[in-house]
Amino acid sequence: MNAKQLKDSILQYALQGSLFNDSRENAITLYEAIKNYQQKQIESKLIKKVKEEYIVDLKEVPFDIPVNWRWVKIGDIFNVRGGKRVPRGYKLLTTKTPYVYLRVADMKDGSITSNDLHYVDEEVYQGIKNYTISSNDLYLTIAGTIGKVGIIPEEFDGALLTENAVKIEISHVNKLFVKLLLESPIVQNQFQQAVNKVAQPKLSIRNINQVMIPLPPLSVQLELINRISELERKIKLYSELKLDIDLLNSNFPMNLEKSILQYAMQGRLVVQDPNDEPAQQLIEKIQLEKERLIKDKVIKKEKPLLPITEEEIPFDIPSSWEWVRLGDISKVIEYGTSQKTSEFEQKVPVLRMNNIVNGEISYDKLKYVNEDIKDLPKLYLKHQDILFNRTNSYELVGKSACYKGEDNRFSFASYLIRVEILKTFVSPIYINYYLNSYLCRKTQIEPHIIQQNGQANFNGTKLKNIIIPLPPLKEQNRIVQQIEKMLLVKNKLNNAF
Structure with a gap:
């Protein structure tokens, strides 16, 4: 469902009284006030x-x-008036x-756009000055693009109105509600049916006046x-995110x-x-850094890990990347x-x-x-230490999370393994x-999980030997940013409604 379909569904739902109708008022009172005013x-x-x-005719209502609502026709409660073309022999001015x-071209996105306005001179104005539109009115396009509805900003109060649109003069009814009403599928469908009955596609004032609309009490x-309005905000978010999600799904068709x-x-x-x-140059720097840390007695010298064989490599990576073992890019891997x-x-x-939930730390x-x-x-944790779940059910063992809190505030239990990455390089x-x-x-x-007595286990030695596809450092950061951007889009869309 696209954004327009979603908005149409919500409007239809609203105009049936299914979205809100908690009111003791009756639309008859409102209707009588309108008729008295007229x-x-x-x-x-x-x-x-x-x-x-x-x-x-109640037999024809959709x-x-x-x-406590009332079916009425547009012409019964609103005054619909047409615009006027520029007299023959005169042209619109860009000065x-x-x-x-x-013009209809100025009527966009439910309002008026001012990037290409046209004008008339004094002589033309005097001839058609009775065909203006007020900021209290709504416009409705009736030729070319039919059925567009919008408000008139204050700066265009009193502007002349094209013959290809009409103004709808409103009293006693909320203008924004009328705009939503006229944009709804029930009204737009009636407009289109009226247009389809004539040879020249133009919506007449007579046909507009005959369109049926539901009239709720003012409080409703x-x-x-x-x-x-709140739902439209979410629809806008949905529309923006849907584009990203569609793009994601086109590139990533599975989960x-x-x-x-x-x-x-x-x-x-x-x-x-x-x-x-x-x-490769990154790896050389990592090796030099580990040698320095061993020399300064910051870490202990350990038995070198075995070289990675061709048989171990599970998939292809770009030529600027390298396969490494986790232990070779880590400062410390230890139990809690x-x-x-x-x-x-x-x-x-x-x-x-x-406390490890969906790749994040839960507190x-x-x-x-x-x-x-x-x-x-x-065993105090440091910022961006990785905690790896070494013992749990088969589904949960091996899950990890990155600690993003302050240094020396939290510790960790023995069923977890802390991986302190050499953060300068990875x-x-x-x-x-x-x-x-x-x-x-x-x-x-x-492939390396061991199950005993209903528990699954994965020890620190196996963790050190995990092979990692290592990109250049700048690319690592770009990958992280892109992943987080995409996951944010996904989560926002899930939470939008």
Whole structure:
């Protein structure tokens, strides 16, 4: 369903009284007030007495409405007046004068656009000055593009009106409600049916006056405007996001989130930039940095991990990328504290298995330890540490999340593994997305899960040996930005209604 179809459905729903009708008022009172006002205008010779009768045949109404509403015809409660063409022998001017002449081309998006206004001179104005439109009126296009409805901004109050549109003079009824009413499928369909009956496609004032409309009490009109305005805001969001979602779905035809991550990790989500430093040079810098950290006794020297074989590589990556093992780009990979935790709030909250939810850290149901336990300060989390769930059900083991809080405030439990990435060279957020991707799970995690006594396990040694498709650092950051943008679009659309 596109945005227009969605708006039409909402308007139809509203005009049947299904969206809101919590009112003790009756539209008959409103109708009588309109008729009294019209009678006074006739007596004051401001409008002519209508010769034609506008009686609604209830057998012809398209749907039922609430009992406190009333079916009426446009000509029964509104005054519809036409515009006027420029007299023969005269032309519109593009040079500015005091007299704006509004054309159908100026009537866009429910209002008036001022980027290409036309004017008339004093002589033409004097000849057609009775054919103006007020900011209290609505316009309705009747030729060319038929059925467009809009308001007249204050700056165009008193502008001359083209013969290809009419003005609808409104009293006692909310103007914005009338605009919504005239834009609705029930009214637009009647307009089109009237046009289709004539050889020349033009909507006559006589046919406009015969169009049936539902008239709710004024309080209902006001509430409907508020509710539809809020829904229109969401429709606009839907319209904007739908374009992005359609684009995403055209490129990623399977499960959207799974597909985004899969394309990202294959180098197909963003364009490679030949000016980026290749990942091979990045790896050389990482090796030098690890040697420095070992020399400075910041980390311990460990047995080198085995080289990656051709048989291990699960899919192709761009030439500027490299395959690496997780342990080779990490500063530390270690288990959390086995210290018993308490539900009573103490100094240090401890993140546990249940705190990893959909690739993010959840801070619900925290437990705590004292700050003087033997595992601290060593097992304090640092910003952008990755927590990997090493023990859980088969579906949940291997899930990870990136800690984005402050350094030295949280610790983590022994069923989790902390991966401290060398952040100068590698984006932990990129690595976390990879660990949570379908590709990583199917090729690197599930084949090595061990199940015992109803629990699934994946140890730290296996985690170190996971192979990672490593892009240049700038490309890692572009990938992260693009993933987050796409997931934001997806989530906004899900939450829009």
